[in-house]
Amino acid sequence: MRSSNRHIERHRTERIGWLRAAVLGANDGIVSTASLVVGVAAAGASHGSILLTGVAGLVAGAMSMAAGEYVSVHSQADTEDADLSRERAELEANPLAEQRELAAIYVDRGLEPALARQVAEQLMAHDAIGAHGRDELGISEAHVARPVQAAFASCASFAAGALLPMAVAAAAPATQVIPWTAGMSLAFLALLGGVAARAGGASVLAGAWRVFFWGALAMAITAGVGRLFGTVV
Template identity: 60%
Template sequence: MSFLEATAQERADKAHGESHYVTRIGWLRAAVLGANDGLLSTSSLMVGVAAAAAGSSQIILTGVAGIVAGAMSMAAGEYVSVSSQADSEKADIERERLELEANPEHEMRELAAIYMKRGLPKALAVEVVTALSEHDALEAHTRDELGITDTSTANPLQAAIASAACFLAGGLPPVLTALLVPASAVLWAIAIVAVLTLGLLGAAGARTGGAPILPGVVRVMVWGSIAMAVTAGVGHVFHTAVG
């Protein structure tokens, strides 16, 4: 093969390279959840307060308090939740390590049975298990028996930071809207900005994750609108009852 042919083949291989999105699942879930929650909860709070005929300063204060409290709550909740997952994963890996030390032959047969269920002939399954065990037996069992991989391993700090930061970012649009729009129009302005931003977040999340864009956009916009409508109704009723 000539140099030009080799170069062309290398370019073709790169162009044919597959792009997968599973490695993004960990941070993408936390980021999308944080941004959507920050936008929707802050907007709903502010719309509810605005529907109760509150002044601009009260609406803005509600938004700021909602952002700060929500971001801290998201960070703490995500950290605790993902830490529990990480602890469970570590415990499972440690149990597997002890089992490999106590009875390696049984564990090898167990792994071979897994490969045979996936379609490998017995002889080939045993050969694969032998080769993998010589390289890193624990890694092979962790991946194929427990289903724990580098891409799925829980990272509590990463999830907590992503959730808090995205919650803060998601909560900014309604607060900025309240700062810029007159009090007489703030309710509808926040609602419109929130729905449009939810649509953008839905599209961004779907595109980043490689999923269809339209279902993601419609889903967040519809449910976001329902949430704000319910909150606005509660605020209006409360104002009417108190007034």
């Protein structure tokens, strides 16, 4: 038996779909739940009311993230399916014109015209719709829309992220809910930003700073609103 000498590579773009949804969900879970807890605490609510509000925010936020991600990604999938259906019809109606179109794309990318025609012919003989989907429409396996996967990743990661500030708020003394929740949540956000940046091949420090800054801003504004309305009431 001959062994395969094919070189297998794994690229970070292969994880872009689930990584984006998971990071967005966890980040939103931490920020929104921590901001909600801090805002309600700043309004003078009891410890029990703070925790009840946080649990309600966790459940509502997880469901909202799942539904929103599913609808959004499904719209992308519908658009991709419509484009591919149109491309199939064009391939059936005039395959030679589609072959010339594909060859022109390869010429624009730097191939000689004769070689471009040969490549287009062979790729279309192997998988015509795959070649046009990838090289004409820009639809690849790594970036194809997966609504269910994105919805599940967003829901699960939001709940996991929201549980962190909830656990801190539950364990913190009633008079120290705001500093404990805000401080630990910012630490969680910085860690999440750094891990996500490393997984995506970006700067860990920049990734951590981005989520830290926006998380601190969100909590500060929510605390200010809670204090204002708590005083008015």
